[in-house]
Amino acid sequence: MGELVFIGLGLFDEKDITVKGLETARAADTVFAEFYTSSLRGTTPETLRLMVGKPIRVLSRKDLEQGSDVLEAARHGTVALLVPGDPMAATTHVELRLRANEEGIRTRIVHGPSIVSAAAGLLGLQSYKFGRATTVPFTDEKFRPVSPLEVIEENRARGLHTLVLLDLKEGGGFLTAPEAIQYLLDLAREKRSQAFTEDTLVCVLGQAGSDSPRIAAGRAGDIQKRNLGRPLHCLVIPGELHFMEKEALVKLAGAPKDL
Amino acid sequence: MGELVFIGLGLFDEKDITVKGLETARAADTVFAEFYTSSLRGTTPETLRLMVGKPIRVLSRKDLEQGSDVLEAARHGTVALLVPGDPMAATTHVELRLRANEEGIRTRIVHGPSIVSAAAGLLGLQSYKFGRATTVPFTDEKFRPVSPLEVIEENRARGLHTLVLLDLKEGGGFLTAPEAIQYLLDLAREKRSQAFTEDTLVCVLGQAGSDSPRIAAGRAGDIQKRNLGRPLHCLVIPGELHFMEKEALVKLAGAPKDL
Numbered sequence: 001m002g003e004l005v006f007i008g009l010g011l012f013d014e015k016d017i018t019v020k021g022l023e024t025a026r027a028a029d030t031v032f033a034e035f036y037t038s039s040l041r042g043t044t045p046e047t048l049r050l051m052v053g054k055p056i057r058v059l060s061r062k063d064l065e066q067g068s069d070v071l072e073a074a075r076h077g078t079v080a081l082l083v084p085g086d087p088m089a090a091t092t093h094v095e096l097r098l099r100a101n102e103e104g105i106r107t108r109i110v111h112g113p114s115i116v117s118a119a120a121g122l123l124g125l126q127s128y129k130f131g132r133a134t135t136v137p138f139t140d141e142k143f144r145p146v147s148p149l150e151v152i153e154e155n156r157a158r159g160l161h162t163l164v165l166l167d168l169k170e171g172g173g174f175l176t177a178p179e180a181i182q183y184l185l186d187l188a189r190e191k192r193s194q195a196f197t198e199d200t201l202v203c204v205l206g207q208a209g210s211d212s213p214r215i216a217a218g219r220a221g222d223i224q225k226r227n228l229g230r231p232l233h234c235l236v237i238p239g240e241l242h243f244m245e246k247e248a249l250v251k252l253a254g255a256p257k258d259l
Numbered sequence: 260m261g262e263l264v265f266i267g268l269g270l271f272d273e274k275d276i277t278v279k280g281l282e283t284a285r286a287a288d289t290v291f292a293e294f295y296t297s298s299l300r301g302t303t304p305e306t307l308r309l310m311v312g313k314p315i316r317v318l319s320r321k322d323l324e325q326g327s328d329v330l331e332a333a334r335h336g337t338v339a340l341l342v343p344g345d346p347m348a349a350t351t352h353v354e355l356r357l358r359a360n361e362e363g364i365r366t367r368i369v370h371g372p373s374i375v376s377a378a379a380g381l382l383g384l385q386s387y388k389f390g391r392a393t394t395v396p397f398t399d400e401k402f403r404p405v406s407p408l409e410v411i412e413e414n415r416a417r418g419l420h421t422l423v424l425l426d427l428k429e430g431g432g433f434l435t436a437p438e439a440i441q442y443l444l445d446l447a448r449e450k451r452s453q454a455f456t457e458d459t460l461v462c463v464l465g466q467a468g469s470d471s472p473r474i475a476a477g478r479a480g481d482i483q484k485r486n487l488g489r490p491l492h493c494l495v496i497p498g499e500l501h502f503m504e505k506e507a508l509v510k511l512a513g514a515p516k517d518l
Contacts, residue, residue, distance in 0.1 A: 010277060011370060018372065019281060020274035086372060088380030094507055097383065101510055111270060111377045111468060113277065113345060113370035116386060121347030121368055124356065127375060128392045132419055135387070158413065160391055209370055248353055251360055 006087035008112020011209025013042030029077030038084035124248025131155030153195035159240035174231035217255035265346035267371020270468025272301030288336030297343035345373035383507025390414030412454035418499035476514035
């Protein structure tokens with residue numbers, strides 16, 4: 001029986017993999033990658049191939065959910081599955097791991113940097129003051145989930161910060177920060193909630209993991225109109241701010257001084 | 260003016276740094292490291308020195324808080340500051356970054372794997388179902404903070420999981436998982452809280468980031484008596500479990516099947 005190793009690619013480019021992750025991929029018999037649960041904006045599958053030094057088969061969502069090619073390869077040798085960020089954030093990864101486990105295939109995780117902790121660090125916010133995270137999906141007239149607003153509401157009521165991830169489409173297409181902010185504003189208006197208004201302080205993070213991440217903080221009504229750079233973006237809605245957190249948001253993210 | 264780069268060392272050994280982090284450290288004029296905010300159990304400063312290929316000055320807590328040597332070096336060249344996990348989890352890091360910023364020294368973060376996301380992944384729990392995290396400190400008769408229990412209580416009331424980090428002492432000394440569980444049991448008894456009893460399901464994670472992390476799940480009263488391997492440990496107290504999360508805890512962590 002072989003082994004299935006989930007390897008985190010980290011946040012931005014081909015150099016955000018750990019040394020352990022790279023060595024493991026180089027030593028594997030078969031290398032797969034998937035980019036539909038998230039996206040590495042600073043690199044291409046071809047660059048990754050050159051770095052790993054062997055062919056990499058990029059899996060579609062369907063391939064990964066189906067899983068049979070990965071499991072088949074892992075029955076006979078060591079398989080590396082490269083995934084953006086830190087592995088196992090998606091249920092599909094956990095499901096695949098359990099299926100491998102069931103068959104007696106050894107599984108292992110080589111961790112990579114995750115936006116969950118990077119967002120706090122880039123903004124100078126304290127990680128233990130974050131409540132649960134949420135995602136704003138692509139919405140339409142029929143699909144308008146209230147959960148992102150509810151999570152922000154629940155966290156703010158406890159003085160906690162909220163990490164808001166923005167959805168992406170397989171094969172490209174990102175929900176932009178202004179779109180996500182507009183959705184939250186509309187939702188709060190409909191639900192008569194005060195948890196997210198034009199005056200709410202919002203932090204926007206772009207290109208996290210790159211040499212020059214784009215960081216901005218401002219009132220929801222203002223920040224929507226700014227040029228926030230290229231995707232992938234995420235938002236952080238701060239709760240109560242400690243003195244040093246305030247200073248960090250003003251100095252590092254250009255938040256208004258009268259916070 | 261120079262540059263100060265905070266580089267995450269990740270979870271366990273010298274190979275948990277990213278390729279970008281290693282290249283940045285190798286190219287820096289001066290390399291510092293600190294191991295008091297957390298600890299890399301699988302390596303030594305000497306091994307890191309060999310890997311980076313240049314001297315590394317290990318900073319004490321006092322050195323880091325004082326910060327003058329780091330800032331002095333960063334005025335004239337590129338400084339790499341190596342820290343366990345993902346940087347900026349400690350207020351001291353944020354403070355140092357703000358001081359550098361104030362002086363016109365450019366700052367940058369090279370992210371590393373963090374226990375905040377790794378704990379969820381290793382246990383097969385969904386990251387977005389974690390509420391705020393907490394730390395159990397070393398306690399004595401006078402210092403018995405209620406906050407860890409309160410955080411668990413607050414999260415459980417909302418069906419959320421809690422990551423519980425265990426404190427460590429500068430220069431060695433770790434709070435063990437059984438000690439932390441005992442403290443939570445005592446505290447809950449004193450406060451007549453039902454949020455943490457002998458029947459509460461607890462997951463214990465040891466040696467995260469290594470090739471064979473130690474993962475266990477069981478009732479608080481049982482798991483305390485087991486051999487949980489060497490530190491560093493952390494705990495996860497699950498909230499409501501999704502079907503696949505249950506399956507993961509039973510199959511990967513040996514949780515009781517009657518969850």
